[in-house]
Amino acid sequence: MTNVPELFGSMVFNDTVMKERLPKDVYKKLKKTMREGTAIDADVAAVVATAMKDWAISKGATHYTHWFQPMTGITAEKHDSFITPTDDGHVMMEFSGKELIKGEPDASSFPSGGLRATFEARGYTAWDPTSYAFVKDGSLYIPTAFCSYTGQILDKKTPLLRSMDAISTQACRILKLFGKDVKRVTTTVGPEQEYFLIDREDYAKRKDLIFTGRTLFGAMPPKGQEMDDHYFGALRPRVAAFMQELDEELWKLGILSKTKHNEVAPCQHEMAPVFTTTNIATDHNQLTMEVMRTVAQKHGFTCLLHEKPFEGVNGSGKHNNWSISTDRGENLLEPGKNPSENTQFILFLTAVIKAVDEYQDLLRISVASAGNDHRLGANEAPPAIISMFIGDELQAILDSIESGEDYTDVYKTKMDLGAAVLPAIPKDTTDRNRTSPFAFTGNKFEFRSLGSAVNIACANVMLNTAVAEELRQFADELEGAEDFEKALMALVKREIKAHKRIIFNGNGYDDSWVEEAEKRGLLNFKSAADAFPHYVDQKNLDLFAKHNVYTSAEIYSRMETQLEEYNKILHIEAMTMSDMVREEITPACIAFENELAGTVNAKKAAGVTGGMEAGLLGKVSELTEELYTKSAALDEAVAAVPTDDNEKAAHYYHDVVISAMDEVRAPADKLEGLVGKKFWPFPTYSDILFYV
Ligand code: ADP
Ligand code: MG
Secondary structure: OOOHHHHOOOOEOOHHHHHHHOOHHHHHHHHHHHHHOOOOOHHHHHHHHHHHHHHHHHOOOOEEEEEEOEOOOOOEOOEEEOEEEOOOOOEEEOOOHHHHHEEOOOOOOOOOOOOOOHHHOOEEEEEOOOOOOEEEOOEEEEEEEEEEOOOOEOEOHHHHHHHHHHHHHHHHHHHHHOOOOOOOEEEEEEEEEEEEEEEHHHHHOOHHHHHHOOOOOOOOOOOOOOOOOOOOOOOOHHHHHHHHHHHHHHHHOOOOEEEEEEOOOOOEEEEEEOOEEHHHHHHHHHHHHHHHHHHHHHOOEEEEOOOOOOOOOOOOEEEEEEEEEEOOOOEOOOOOOOHHHHHHHHHHHHHHHHHHHHOHHHHHHHOOOOOHHHOOOOOOOOOOOOOEEOHHHHHHHHHHHHHOOOEEOOOOOEEOOOOOOOOOOOOOOOOOOOOOOEEEOOOOEEEEEEEOOOOOHHHHHHHHHHHHHHHHHHHHHHHOOOOHHHHHHHHHHHHHHHHHHHEOOOOOOOHHHHHHHHHHOOOOOOOHHHHHHHHHOHHHHHHHHHOOOOOHHHHHHHHHHHHHHHHHHHHHHHHHHHHHHHHHHHHHHHHHHHHHHHHHHHHHHOOOOOOOHHHHHHHHHHHHHHHHHHHHHHHHHHHOOOOOOHHHHHHHHHHHHHHHHHHHHHHHHHHHHHOOOOOOOOOOHHHHHOOO
16 A cells, blocks of 8 residues: 555655755745745755755766756756766766756757847746755756747746746735735635546557557447447546556655546546646646656557647547636635625735636637647537636626626525725536636636646736736725725726627537637637737737736747747647658559459359449549548648748648548548458547447
8 A cells, every 4th residue: 555645745855854954044935035036145055965865866867957848838857967077987876966957958949939130049948936845766866948049038947937027016015005014915726637548559550649649540349439338437447557656656756646537438537636826837837738648558558638639539639727816825716705705805806807808818728739720619629719707696796896786696586896905706506618718716716628638837927917907907906096995996897898709608619609709809819820920919019018028029839839839740740640641552552453353253253143342432432542642632631831921831731731632531531431440550539439
């Protein structure tokens, strides 16, 4: 039996270890840095580095690495060993304060979206003391931010930390108006992670899975997910063994893995951790995805994190549960027990409503990717239109504030709505609207549009910054008010009226919602190609500049990087497709045709009349012909991709190349159903999704 409390965090240089291994004054200084984000002295860093190294060696580490999150969304690492040669031909294990604080990976190959000229390609990594270092696979991992020498940020962590500062500053101003002296407010996140586990042998036989993470061909098997027999079903022993090891590995790294279960699609599963500070939740989610992949391998599986590995069955997403909390642990999105607490709650709620309405585009951008294009709006994930669900109870309260009429609660008792007196808000009456992209779930919002593979930093940068901006406006207005309560009620009333169009409590999968949303003037960016260009809308540039999250140049670079990534993914998919047609599917069809033709001739020679073989041969031959033509058309489409402009290319990929890919897939999937099993060159959906 595993002793979980003992195992938990055993590979993390956490508070307990620091207390144990650092001199008291150094410990105090480090904690101050962690709490307040102040710079760290060189001598303190030197002591911390030595303590970290000694601890890491005791955990089996021989190397250290600055671990960072470049704009590609993956995590990057380069390992250096601790060894330093001595005069007598031996080595010592050393790690200096300088090495801890700053690293210089040769980063010229990371995308910078034009921020760096190649002649000054080097960037540097800087230790982020707010996220604990840890030991994994024989290396000490140091969480770091990644910047260029001109100070421009090249990663996903730095803007996240900045956005957390922004929302903290503004939320503290608001809390002060309520008489609360709060030093720091943080956002908290619990990301639920969906994934597929498939047999490694099947994976290895499919170039599409290897190169693109998803299947580009595949006919639906006779059975899909229509029986709903997988969701929350009993875990198969192999999967259970995987999950157990996954939990243990995550716990060692201090990741609060809490819930595990089967998901809707066959072979699909989910892990949800206990929520934590957004910065750490982001690091942990990146680690979780990586550990899932490596543990899967050990169990003969491949873990697929793609948003849509199989057409026709559910894809994978990530629910970003988000809230705001003070350094004393007060959840600011928790409806209170009395009217004055509720006033504060309503004010924060109003800020979120206004933020989501005014920055719908940024939220949509933060979840846009080539993979997620297959989910959003495709009747399984939330629609591509960003809206909010708040539930009937809160809706009734907001309605009453807006109209100035009495609010009637669930028990039908009339409540007096005086100036600042709000009714007690019943808890947990929020039902579960599963179709909303952004749902209030009692004391937090669940942003459901994220794709399974995405780095959650981006979505949280958008949320934090947008809400920070609304809180700033509210604070500016209310700080100057003569009568705070009156001014607050007037503000809430005005803003709810102005932004209620973003609230939609109905069924988001309904076609009528698309029309209704259009009437309301809500945005509907159907694809990533439509979304990314809005990064640089003036209001967005202004927002990020005002809160020191991104400069305009940094935003432009992000847009370019993401457009480029989108184009590259689609290019690889198209090339893989045509490669599989040429090298695998066509030869298989020809072999099958050959056998059929042999049978037809043999029958004829033997004087046997009739026979379905000739008919089948005709069909297969026709479809193979079609496949070949369509695949040539795809090649032509790819050859004509505009090369001068990423945005133009993205639209071209979306409008032209994807359609050409659909055209190739159709005859191939039909052929799969006709060509004999022993001829088909790779495992089918039946083989992959229904293994035992
Ligand atoms: P489900 O949505 O599957 O019913 P829960 O609502 O219990 O599950 O929680 C989902 C996720 O939300 C978990 O990761 C949980 O830790 C997280 N969560 C709960 N409270 C908060 C909060 N205040 N801030 C951020 N995340 C939270
Ligand atoms: Mg959930």
